[in-house]
Amino acid sequence: MAKSGEFDFIEASLKPLTLGHPAALGLADDAALLTPQAGHEIVLASDMLVEGRHFPVAATPDVIAARALHSNLSDLAAMGAFPLAFLSSVAFPETWTARDREALAAAFARQTQALEFPLIGGDTTLGGEALVLSLTMVGEVPTGQALLRSGAREGEDVWVSGTIGDAGLGLKMAQNTLDRQTDLLARYEQPQARLELGLALRGLASACIDLSDGLLADAGHLAKASGVGIEIESAMIPLSDPALLWLENEGQAGLVKLASAGDDYELLFTAPSARSGEILALQADLGVTLNWIGRVLPGEGCMLLDDAGVAIDVTAGGFTHF
Numbered sequence: 001m002a003k004s005g006e007f008d009f010i011e012a013s014l015k016p017l018t019l020g021h022p023a024a025l026g027l028a029d030d031a032a033l034l035t036p037q038a039g040h041e042i043v044l045a046s047d048m049l050v051e052g053r054h055f056p057v058a059a060t061p062d063v064i065a066a067r068a069l070h071s072n073l074s075d076l077a078a079m080g081a082f083p084l085a086f087l088s089s090v091a092f093p094e095t096w097t098a099r100d101r102e103a104l105a106a107a108f109a110r111q112t113q114a115l116e117f118p119l120i121g122g123d124t125t126l127g128g129e130a131l132v133l134s135l136t137m138v139g140e141v142p143t144g145q146a147l148l149r150s151g152a153r154e155g156e157d158v159w160v161s162g163t164i165g166d167a168g169l170g171l172k173m174a175q176n177t178l179d180r181q182t183d184l185l186a187r188y189e190q191p192q193a194r195l196e197l198g199l200a201l202r203g204l205a206s207a208c209i210d211l212s213d214g215l216l217a218d219a220g221h222l223a224k225a226s227g228v229g230i231e232i233e234s235a236m237i238p239l240s241d242p243a244l245l246w247l248e249n250e251g252q253a254g255l256v257k258l259a260s261a262g263d264d265y266e267l268l269f270t271a272p273s274a275r276s277g278e279i280l281a282l283q284a285d286l287g288v289t290l291n292w293i294g295r296v297l298p299g300e301g302c303m304l305l306d307d308a309g310v311a312i313d314v315t316a317g318g319f320t321h322f
């Protein structure tokens with residue numbers, strides 16, 4: 001984009017996204033200037049999304065904005081961080097008109113105003129054929145209180161929020177390979193990062209991870225970081241009504257598919273059994289279901305158990321980006 005066009009775009013379409021936050025310096029300086037609260041650590045997460053890979057080619061601006069923001073915010077949630085601001089680097093396809101660019105910025109504005117989450121910097125450029133978005137999230141957490149993947153200990157319980165596999169089914173609907181069902185499609189197109197839950201789990205969960213690659217894969221990531229094994233009881237995996245309906249014709253392989261599907265952006269966490277009451281009490285406060293799904297064991301990896309307690313051969317791994 002011509003330099004003058006870029007300045008116009010920043011002024012008209014991106015500046016409103018700052019919500020007037022002083023750290024943005026009106027998007028008019030060389031960098032942002034953010035003052036952390038005393039006694040807090042800055043939490044940074046960055047994630048790149050490519051059209052056709054992380055969202056469908058024909059996705060609407062609202063779907064692109066929701067998926068880009070919440071998949072990134074989910075990483076802050078997993079750390080127990082409070083979201084402060086974000087930076088956004090965008091490579092627009094050369095075929096995009098000024099109107100296309102403005103429509104995407106407007107979709108971001110709708111999302112970030114609702115979240116009171118300001119843009120404080122970034123870059124825009126013309127790219128190749130696909131839209132490429134890289135967001136950098138800035139959050140903060142009281143020093144020493146961040147939730148890490150590495151804190152799970154043998155004997156603890158494994159918990160998960162919400163329901164599992166809905167976004168995977170929603171993706172099939174977005175790709176028109178499964179009949180559309182509004183709630184499941186929304187789980188894929190309009191994910192909701194569990195930010196409040198992440199904050200509430202500080203001092204309560206011993207380890208935490210957000211589910212982006214799939215329940216089994218991400219439980220495996222947490223197990224590896226903690227140097228433990230995890231077993232999950234398949235009967236305890238929380239499923240939505242439409243997912244249960246889908247599962248009726250699919251059997252055990254279907255359940256493994258749901259447990260391997262990405263993009264749920266729920267939180268999986270571990271805690272000592274003595275904290276179960278406090279964890280269950282969070283449900284009413286936060287309006288989110290929390291379910292016990294398994295245990296932390298000595299050893300390594302993540303094992304899925306059937307109703308008889310026998311390990312299911314899980315050959316389908318989690319969704320991988322490469």
Ligand SMILES: [Mg+2]
Pocket residue numbers: 074075078209210211212
């Ligand atoms: Mg993550």
